Amino acid sequence: MSTWINNFPQDANHLLLPGDMNTNKNDAGWKYFLKCKETHKLSDVWDKVHPDLPCNTWVDPANSLPQTRLDYPLTSGYLSNYIVSSTIEYAPTPDQNALVACLSINRSL
Secondary structure, rough: OHHHHOOOEEEEEEEOOEEEEEOOOOOHHHHHHHHHHHHOOEEEEHHHHHHOOOOOOOOEEEEEEEEOOOOOOEEHHHHOOOEEEEEEEEEOOOEEEEEEEEEEOOOOO
């Protein structure tokens, strides 16, 4: 992710990175994900809106009990001030729900 971000010109204050990161706290790639968040000073939209609520966006179709999170919409610290809401919505896929992030941004940024 960091390699991709660094390939494009960016204003560090206006970065929005929605994505299915395909990693979680039990995955070997988790430390790289955290390092990228730290390096680019990114905030997790869900955690900003719901700091104490779990966010499970993936479920094993064979067993609905074990769930985890794979989706992490991220913003720069500046844009995190414009987050209005974040919800988990039904998605027509067998194993994932959508994590929706809503920001209220005007053109004068």
